[in-house]
Amino acid sequence: xxxxxxxxxxxxxxxxxxxxxxxxxxxxxxxxxxxxxxxxxxxxxxxxxxxxxxxxxxxxxxxxxxxxxxxxxxxxxxxxxxxxxxxxxxxxxxxxxxxxxxxxxxxxxxxxxxxxxxxxxxxxxxxxxxxxxxxxxxxxxxxxxxxxxxxxxxxxxxxxxxxxxxxx
Amino acid sequence: xxxxxxxxxxxxxxxxxxxxxxxxxxxxxxxxxxxxxxxxxxxxxxxxxxxxxxxxxxxxxxxxxxxxxxxxxxxxxxxxxxxxxxxxxxxxxxxxxxxxxxxxxxxxxxxxxxxxxxxxxxxxxxxxxxxxxxxxxxxxxxxxxxxxxxxxxxxxxxxxxxxxxxxxxxxxxxxxxxxxxxxxxxxxxxxxxxxxxxxxxxxxxxxxxxxxxxxxxxxxxxxxxxxxxxxxxxxxxxxxxxxxxxxxxxxxxxxxxx
Numbered sequence: 001x002x003x004x005x006x007x008x009x010x011x012x013x014x015x016x017x018x019x020x021x022x023x024x025x026x027x028x029x030x031x032x033x034x035x036x037x038x039x040x041x042x043x044x045x046x047x048x049x050x051x052x053x054x055x056x057x058x059x060x061x062x063x064x065x066x067x068x069x070x071x072x073x074x075x076x077x078x079x080x081x082x083x084x085x086x087x088x089x090x091x092x093x094x095x096x097x098x099x100x101x102x103x104x105x106x107x108x109x110x111x112x113x114x115x116x117x118x119x120x121x122x123x124x125x126x127x128x129x130x131x132x133x134x135x136x137x138x139x140x141x142x143x144x145x146x147x148x149x150x151x152x153x154x155x156x157x158x159x160x161x162x163x164x165x166x167x168x
Numbered sequence: 169x170x171x172x173x174x175x176x177x178x179x180x181x182x183x184x185x186x187x188x189x190x191x192x193x194x195x196x197x198x199x200x201x202x203x204x205x206x207x208x209x210x211x212x213x214x215x216x217x218x219x220x221x222x223x224x225x226x227x228x229x230x231x232x233x234x235x236x237x238x239x240x241x242x243x244x245x246x247x248x249x250x251x252x253x254x255x256x257x258x259x260x261x262x263x264x265x266x267x268x269x270x271x272x273x274x275x276x277x278x279x280x281x282x283x284x285x286x287x288x289x290x291x292x293x294x295x296x297x298x299x300x301x302x303x304x305x306x307x308x309x310x311x312x313x314x315x316x317x318x319x320x321x322x323x324x325x326x327x328x329x330x331x332x333x334x335x336x337x338x339x340x341x342x343x344x345x346x347x348x349x350x351x352x353x354x355x356x357x358x359x360x361x362x363x364x365x366x367x368x369x370x371x372x373x374x375x376x377x378x379x380x381x382x383x384x385x386x387x388x389x390x391x392x393x394x395x396x397x398x399x400x401x402x403x404x405x406x407x408x409x410x411x412x413x414x415x416x417x418x419x420x421x422x423x424x425x426x
Contacts, residue, residue, distance in 0.1 A: 013240050017233055025232075026225035039232050043239065050240050061214065068220035069213065076185070105221060112222035130186040131219050137186045149177075156180035159215040166218065 002063065005053040013050050020064055021046070023105065024071040031075035031132050041075045064105060076134035108166075115165045119158060126151050127158035172198075172205060179205055183212035332384070334421060336363070336402040343395055345375060347388040347402070352380035360409040361420075363388050368400045375402070377411040 004012035024045050028038035045067060049056065056066050116124055122144070129135045129143070137155070141148045175198060181187040182195045199205055334349035347363050355361070360379045364372040376391030404421040 008244065010237070010240050010244075014233070014237060017236060021228050021233070022225075023221060023223070025228040026223040027220045029225045030223045035229070039228060039235075042228055042232055043236055046236050047239055047243075051243065061217075065214065065217040065221060068223075069217045072220050073185075108218070109222040109224070112218045113224075116219070116222065127184075127219070130181070130184045131216055135186065136188040137181050138188065140186070152177035152181055155184065155186060156177050159180050159183070159212055162218050163211065163215045 002053055002056060002058060005050065013046060016049070016063070017046055020067050023064060024067050027068050027071040028075040031072060031134070032079055037078055038075070041071060041078055044074055045071050072131070079134055111165060112162065115162055119161060122146070123154045123158050126154040130155055172202065175205060179208060180212055183209055184216050330384075332421060334402075334404065334423070336399075336423065338365075338399055338402075340396065340398060343393050343397070344390055345388065345393060346390070347376070347378075349378065349380065349384075349386040349404075351384045352386055353384070355379065355406060358409050359406055360411070361386060361404050362407040362411055362415070363391070364403045364405065364415060365393065365397055365399050366401045366403055366422075368398055372403065372415055373397055374411060374413055377407065377409065379409065 001012050001016055005016065021042060025038055025042045028041035028045075029035065032038050032041070048070070049067070056063060116127075119127070126140055126144070129140045130137070135143070137148060137151045141151045144151070175195065178187055178191055178195050182192065182199075187195055199209065330351040332349070332351045332353065334347060334352075337346045337348075338344070345365075349361070352361065360377040362377045363375040365375045366372050373393065374391075375393060376388035378386035378388050380386040401423050403415075403419045403423070405415045405417045405419055407416060
């Protein structure tokens with residue numbers, strides 16, 4: 001499908017949109033909390049893919065994960081009203097589960113939600129503030145009143161917990 | 169984990185863009201020289217991607233799909249060859265089109281450079297700034313050609329017939345060449361004009377063939393050239409339309425460099 005996109009096949013955009021728009025939109029909406037802005041991010045992410053499909057390297061990750069990460073980057077840029085800070089080609093994402101199919105994604109998402117739900121609330125909160133609100137570690141420390149070192153460890157431990165859940 | 173333990177926490181923060189200020193700069197410096205941490209960074213970003221993939225929400229509105237497809241339809245992918253697209257008739261048109269072609273050639277060169285530059289972050293920053301300065305220079309220099317409001321006047325002797333002429337724009341450092349010819353006499357079937365790069369030393373180097381159109385115009389865009397070839401001048405001969413590795417007929421036009 002990405003090959004067709006690279007060849008300039010416009011129908012490939014429609015097919016990729018049908019497959020991945022829900023996850024891109026969900027991420028953008030989670031970050032922005034505004035349907036209009038999330039729709040703009042959705043549009044931009046797929047237009048960027050159309051304009052520069054070579055930015056996605058299939059050898060280094062799955063398209064669904066890559067689009068989700070790009071959506072998150074763009075949504076946070078939008079949230080902070082700043083110009084895009086990340087070059088698309090710089091975003092390399094190594095994700096082990098193959099999440100090309102909707103059913104696989106649903107199962108993986110359910111598993112992730114289970115892992116997050118089982119985290120201690122302060123750890124979950126620090127991770128989500130960094131990931132979905134685009135807050136820096138010092139901003140999170142300021143908000144929660146906890147030491148910087150604690151925030152750092154919580155975020156790292158949270159990511160490691162997610163990794164382990166998919167390694168078993 | 170193969171990453172450096174002392175960087176582990178900061179690397180996780182960096183992966184979710186939560187590291188700022190001096191800590192971020194220090195991490196980028198470390199990453200530029202540490203492949204193990206770069207691999208771990210990819211992993212951590214993948215772990216973060218699981219968070220993104222876990223989000224739930226409503227489907228996007230139906231109109232969003234059509235909006236995207238309409239936008240895509242307005243941006244058809246440009247085919248690799250741009251040699252057949254020029255249809256305007258004046259020098260102005262030729263120059264405008266050639267400037268676009270030269271910009272594409274130049275942008276492609278920059279892109280290649282950038283891909284290589286990503287090997288080291290530190291040198292990439294310096295060289296990207298250099299590329300930006302070069303691009304700005306090119307834009308400034310090319311402004312009289314590119315800007316629509318620029319006035320273009322060809323001056324000839326009174327009552328003179330238009331004479332054949334050509335301009336070669338050669339960027340040796342990038343091996344990029346754009347050649348524009350005007351008022352070229354028509355050729356017999358199976359014949360074409362061949363452009364030659366005449367080096368300071370050694371034999372002439374074939375630099376592309378072209379056939380003039382009905383208005384006597386012809387172009388050569390970025391022919392394959394040996395890297396770093398230094399041009400003393402350019403010349404044109406008439407050859408078979410497939411081109412010849414060496415000139416086989418007298419020179420019909422020659423330049424002296426400008």
